[in-house]
Amino acid sequence: MFSKSRINEPGPKTAGDQPERPKMADSPVARPAAAGMMPSSAQDGAGAPRAKVAPSVLSSDLVITGNLRTTGDIQVDCQVEGDIRAHLLTVGESATIKGEVVADDVIVNGRVIGKVRGLKVRLTSSAQVEGDIIHKTIAIESGAHFEGSVQRQDDPLGGAKAGVSSRPVAAPARPVAAKPSSAPQAKAAGDNG
Numbered sequence: 001m002f003s004k005s006r007i008n009e010p011g012p013k014t015a016g017d018q019p020e021r022p023k024m025a026d027s028p029v030a031r032p033a034a035a036g037m038m039p040s041s042a043q044d045g046a047g048a049p050r051a052k053v054a055p056s057v058l059s060s061d062l063v064i065t066g067n068l069r070t071t072g073d074i075q076v077d078c079q080v081e082g083d084i085r086a087h088l089l090t091v092g093e094s095a096t097i098k099g100e101v102v103a104d105d106v107i108v109n110g111r112v113i114g115k116v117r118g119l120k121v122r123l124t125s126s127a128q129v130e131g132d133i134i135h136k137t138i139a140i141e142s143g144a145h146f147e148g149s150v151q152r153q154d155d156p157l158g159g160a161k162a163g164v165s166s167r168p169v170a171a172p173a174r175p176v177a178a179k180p181s182s183a184p185q186a187k188a189a190g191d192n193g
Contacts, residue, residue: 060094067099076110093126102157117156
């Protein structure tokens with residue numbers, strides 16, 4: 001009825017006598033880690049490489065008015081009136097973008113009306129770009145239509161990171177400059193009175 005407990009016995013003498021311990025791989029919580037499928041929160045904290053996420057695809061039946069921003073990859077096959085920021089941006093042959101395009105890698109197969117900023121910019125033979133291109137490296141295939149200027153910069157994304165367009169970046173500078181000049185005048189008037 002009662003059996004002798006192995007807890008009080010001295011350590012195992014042979015491999016067959018080792019006490020049975022629960023295995024982490026048998027635990028439901030530990031199974032993803034044992035199988036090499038780390039949860040995303042564990043991957044981020046541990047520094048393990050994250051799985052490649054599929055690009056977001058905007059199909060040709062969409063019409064978007066507004067700015068788009070992602071840290072991932074995006075493929076645009078629709079009409080967009082607004083600025084787009086992404087890691088990798090692919091402009092499909094059926095796409096028309098009216099606005100500024102900013103990405104590490106930009107591949108244009110369709111039409112862009114506006115400024116293009118990218119570390120790597122590629123205009124394929126079906127591309128139509130009306131606007132300036134600021135890049136670190138560029139490739140323009142034979143047959144691409146391009147109207148605008150091309151400027152090489154070591155950091156073409158530098159000026160575009162602050163805001164959605166260059167106008168809002170300049171606007172806050174005026175009130176900031178007005179505050180310091182009005183503050184000393186108020187102190188001087190208070191000291192004299």
